[in-house]
Amino acid sequence: MDHNVRLALLVVLLFVYLFICAGMFHALEPWADAWWLGANNYTEATREFYRNYTGNKNATDDFPFVPRSFFESFFYMTSVFTTIGYGHITPITTFAKVFTAVSANFGIPLLIYILAIFGSKVSDLVLAGEDRFLRRVPGPYGRRTVTVMLVELFGLFFILMIPGAIFAELEDWSFGDGTWYAFVSVTTIGFGDLVSGQRYAGVEADPNLPAFNFYILCKVCYLLVGMTWVATMWYLVADVLPPVRPEGQQVQKEEE
Amino acid sequence: MDHNVRLALLVVLLFVYLFICAGMFHALEPWADAWWLGANNYTEATREFYRNYTGNKNATDDFPFVPRSFFESFFYMTSVFTTIGYGHITPITTFAKVFTAVSANFGIPLLIYILAIFGSKVSDLVLAGEDRFLRRVPGPYGRRTVTVMLVELFGLFFILMIPGAIFAELEDWSFGDGTWYAFVSVTTIGFGDLVSGQRYAGVEADPNLPAFNFYILCKVCYLLVGMTWVATMWYLVADVLPPVRPEGQQVQKEEE
Ligand SMILES: [K+]
Numbered sequence: 001m002d003h004n005v006r007l008a009l010l011v012v013l014l015f016v017y018l019f020i021c022a023g024m025f026h027a028l029e030p031w032a033d034a035w036w037l038g039a040n041n042y043t044e045a046t047r048e049f050y051r052n053y054t055g056n057k058n059a060t061d062d063f064p065f066v067p068r069s070f071f072e073s074f075f076y077m078t079s080v081f082t083t084i085g086y087g088h089i090t091p092i093t094t095f096a097k098v099f100t101a102v103s104a105n106f107g108i109p110l111l112i113y114i115l116a117i118f119g120s121k122v123s124d125l126v127l128a129g130e131d132r133f134l135r136r137v138p139g140p141y142g143r144r145t146v147t148v149m150l151v152e153l154f155g156l157f158f159i160l161m162i163p164g165a166i167f168a169e170l171e172d173w174s175f176g177d178g179t180w181y182a183f184v185s186v187t188t189i190g191f192g193d194l195v196s197g198q199r200y201a202g203v204e205a206d207p208n209l210p211a212f213n214f215y216i217l218c219k220v221c222y223l224l225v226g227m228t229w230v231a232t233m234w235y236l237v238a239d240v241l242p243p244v245r246p247e248g249q250q251v252q253k254e255e256e
Numbered sequence: 257m258d259h260n261v262r263l264a265l266l267v268v269l270l271f272v273y274l275f276i277c278a279g280m281f282h283a284l285e286p287w288a289d290a291w292w293l294g295a296n297n298y299t300e301a302t303r304e305f306y307r308n309y310t311g312n313k314n315a316t317d318d319f320p321f322v323p324r325s326f327f328e329s330f331f332y333m334t335s336v337f338t339t340i341g342y343g344h345i346t347p348i349t350t351f352a353k354v355f356t357a358v359s360a361n362f363g364i365p366l367l368i369y370i371l372a373i374f375g376s377k378v379s380d381l382v383l384a385g386e387d388r389f390l391r392r393v394p395g396p397y398g399r400r401t402v403t404v405m406l407v408e409l410f411g412l413f414f415i416l417m418i419p420g421a422i423f424a425e426l427e428d429w430s431f432g433d434g435t436w437y438a439f440v441s442v443t444t445i446g447f448g449d450l451v452s453g454q455r456y457a458g459v460e461a462d463p464n465l466p467a468f469n470f471y472i473l474c475k476v477c478y479l480l481v482g483m484t485w486v487a488t489m490w491y492l493v494a495d496v497l498p499p500v501r502p503e504g505q506q507v508q509k510e511e512e
């Protein structure tokens with residue numbers, strides 16, 4: 001099969017798998033932690049729902065939960081498969097935890113495999129550019145250092161600062177916070193000190209608004225692009241590092 | 257240089273770099289968010305310190321901070337370099353954020369490179385075992401599926417459940433929560449819904465206790481072992497997947 005067709009099918013598979021897992025997770029735990037949302041309008045009905053659902057009889061104002069929209073569950077599954085794990089949504093019931101672990105078992109490798117392909121394609125482009133424009137930089141290590149620094153600088157603007165400015169605008173954050181959120185996200189650290197979309201979710205706006213759902217889909221695509229940038233740098237650096245396996249000890253490919 | 261000597265030096269370099277970065281981060285932000293610690297004994301002096309340090313004049317009971325021990329900063333840097341990012345400690349000042357980003361720029365690749373070597377060595381052992389014991393399983397894909405499932409099962413017990421039981425004992429969690437914490441940690445998702453050591457930190461015990469610091473060092477080693485398990489599975493799976501780069505499009509190695 002053509003390599004690009006296969007890649008396109010893999011991306012479709014990733015999104016289908018994301019949607020299915022998000023739907024199943026949403027069926028398991030269709031609530032949100034109102035503490036994260038800054039909510040103060042959770043009702044006794046919500047608490048009753050939570051108590052019945054989890055068997056946790058201690059649901060009080062200290063454990064307030066509000067219903068969550070499907071696309072918030074979609075963003076949760078994205079945070080699992082990318083291993084970002086913001087932590088603004090985490091499974092509470094054992095069943096949802098087991099479901100998360102099992103779906104991650106396939107979701108994480110699928111996403112990383114796709115990112116590895118993306119990264120290799122972009123790094124091929126970068127290396128073609130290096131061949132063409134950096135011929136005069138002496139030595140392969142010097143040349144590659146310049147290349148990596150240029151790619152870092154490119155990403156600093158187009159992956160961190162410009163999206164950071166957009167996040168700042170949409171989330172009412174400072175520019176620094178938006179850039180920090182972009183950095184923490186695309187490196188998959190995902191502290192959760194800032195999580196986008198929270199001010200729109202649950203309380204301040206109807207989470208079923210098409211614009212809110214579109215925002216989440218855009219963020220998922222942004223994360224894939226940003227992580228591709230990181231993967232590209234990994235290729236560029238690994239390419240000049242000593243190989244992980246010493247010479248002559250490569251795993252033999254299976255022959256049948 | 258001998259491959260194993262180089263690996264040993266890289267591990268030493270990682271720990272030296274971790275210690276240096278932890279020391280610098282600790283100098284920048286030597287406090288802990290008491291909300292996470294469940295603290296209620298922060299003083300006006302602590303708040304005054306925080307106000308003076310950050311310029312945030314709004315430090316009230318809603319933003320309580322208590323001093324943090326060096327090894328908690330060490331665990332923070334580990335959470336950055338592993339990209340786990342529990343989020344129980346996050347930088348507050350812009351300078352600490354920039355420092356985190358710059359140190360991660362070298363720390364993450366260093367740690368991943370070491371894990372890649374670990375993973376390749378362990379996967380070589382596993383493949384030797386596969387060659388020896390799974391000869392009778394028909395077909396390379398069937399054989400590799402059995403191998404991966406055995407490695408998963410091995411890790412389920414020795415990386416997730418047994419350490420999970422130890423975490424449960426030390427942290428006063430349920431066994432399920434301990435296992436969940438182990439899973440969330442070694443996959444580098446790091447939700448932060450559970451973070452080990454919190455009950456010992458800051459308030460309930462003196463964080464400068466040798467036992468507490470030893471616990472943190474053990475956890476860092478555990479994380480490296482656990483992530484090696486994940487890296488091993490990645491090698492075993494990637495080995496039978498179609499190559500990321502199509503044939504004949506490999507990056508040309510630099511020649512000088
Ligand atoms: K995280």
Ligand SMILES: [K+]
Nearest residue numbers: 084189340445
């Ligand atoms: K993470």
